[in-house]
Amino acid sequence: EQMAVRTKGNSSLNSVANNPNSQRYSWKIDTNRYVDGQKLCGLKKFNLNNGFKDPTLLREHIGYQVSREIGLPTPRTAFADVTVNGQHLGLYTVVEHVDSEFIERWFDDDTGDLYKPDWPDGSLLYRGENIEDYGGLQLETNEDTSDHSAFLTLVEVMNQGPDEAIAQVLNIEGMLQYMALNTALVNLDSYTGNGHNYYCYEQDGVFTVIPWDLNEAFGNFKCGCNRAGIIELMVDEPTCGAVDGKPLVARLLAIEEHRTRYHQILSSLVADLFTPAVIHGWIDETAALIRPTVEQDTTKFYPTSSFEENLTSDVGGAIGLKAFVTERRAAIEAQLSGLAPATDEG
Numbered sequence: 001e002q003m004a005v006r007t008k009g010n011s012s013l014n015s016v017a018n019n020p021n022s023q024r025y026s027w028k029i030d031t032n033r034y035v036d037g038q039k040l041c042g043l044k045k046f047n048l049n050n051g052f053k054d055p056t057l058l059r060e061h062i063g064y065q066v067s068r069e070i071g072l073p074t075p076r077t078a079f080a081d082v083t084v085n086g087q088h089l090g091l092y093t094v095v096e097h098v099d100s101e102f103i104e105r106w107f108d109d110d111t112g113d114l115y116k117p118d119w120p121d122g123s124l125l126y127r128g129e130n131i132e133d134y135g136g137l138q139l140e141t142n143e144d145t146s147d148h149s150a151f152l153t154l155v156e157v158m159n160q161g162p163d164e165a166i167a168q169v170l171n172i173e174g175m176l177q178y179m180a181l182n183t184a185l186v187n188l189d190s191y192t193g194n195g196h197n198y199y200c201y202e203q204d205g206v207f208t209v210i211p212w213d214l215n216e217a218f219g220n221f222k223c224g225c226n227r228a229g230i231i232e233l234m235v236d237e238p239t240c241g242a243v244d245g246k247p248l249v250a251r252l253l254a255i256e257e258h259r260t261r262y263h264q265i266l267s268s269l270v271a272d273l274f275t276p277a278v279i280h281g282w283i284d285e286t287a288a289l290i291r292p293t294v295e296q297d298t299t300k301f302y303p304t305s306s307f308e309e310n311l312t313s314d315v316g317g318a319i320g321l322k323a324f325v326t327e328r329r330a331a332i333e334a335q336l337s338g339l340a341p342a343t344d345e346g
Contacts, residue, residue, distance in 0.1 A: 028048075031044055059214065061286060062218075070181060072211055075097070079289070080093075088298070098212060114202075117137050124158060169205060171206055174208045187211075188222070193240045194223060195245075197213040222317070236335075237344055276326055276329075
């Protein structure tokens with residue numbers, strides 16, 4: 001009774017709500033709502049994600065590990081074997097929430113505005129000078145004091161401002177890292193993909209993009225692509241639909257200095273981190289950690305045999321994790337070296 005709990009998700013929630021044989025919802029836990037200042041392991045909020053669409057139950061954890069390694073502000077993750085009121089629900093991924101505690105840990109100034117943009121305006125196209133015209137926009141901090149002027153300036157500059165003004169509203173290096181992360185992981189359920197599942201935090205008018213909800217990384221959100229389209233996603237058009245529909249991506253790729261830096265980040269990522277030697281090791285290590293719990297989990301969405309198979313090979317539409325790393329890495333290297341097209345001209 002001292003903890004607030006609600007279901008969370010979109011497709012993951014509906015998949016359970018429409019299944020009379022499953023109660024394996026994803027959950028958001030708030031330790032602070034009813035008891036002011038109450039924390040659990042230093043957290044005021046955390047999420048329990050149910051592994052929807054992921055036979056390996058590893059995509060989110062490994063994806064955030066890559067994000068953390070390249071220097072992005074990234075939620076911490078863990079695993080939990082969850083029981084609710086005596087009902088065993090099985091293995092979940094625990095994800096730290098992006099809130100004031102998270103901001104305090106990652107940023108020098110924790111007094112800025114934290115937004116979670118979402119549909120219909122999560123792409124951050126310019127809609128005018130009134131905040132009411134930006135549907136789906138959630139302000140997570142300073143709800144009673146912010147005038148939204150910094151956010152409105154960000155959108156205006158990124159859509160129609162001069163190039164020299166971009167650094168005054170956007171953490172460019174952070175955005176290029178975020179683009180490289182989503183490009184390598186083909187994480188299209190994101191800002192660079194379909195325009196949601198991210199946060200942006202403002203310090204002195206400059207916004208930093210924070211990754212969120214990586215459960216469909218490693219090519220599990222298709223955006224209309226077939227398998228080859230996922231593996232060969234063009235590094236200079238890493239969006240769902242036209243690049244111009246994502247102004248934070250389009251503006252940076254249109255400036256040679258920033259496009260070159262993005263290529264450098266991506267090249268270093270696939271040379272040093274996104275490699276079979278590193279990522280395959282993480283996969284094996286984490287699979288060994290959760291395997292006994294997976295085997296005992298009778299509510300998971302896939303059989304244990306699919307868990308084992310999808311670590312390396314495709315299961316349905318889910319590309320094998322190790323196969324994805326090997327094939328995607330090769331595709332990125334080919335594009336960066338000019339052996340394969342990196343753009344389809346829009």
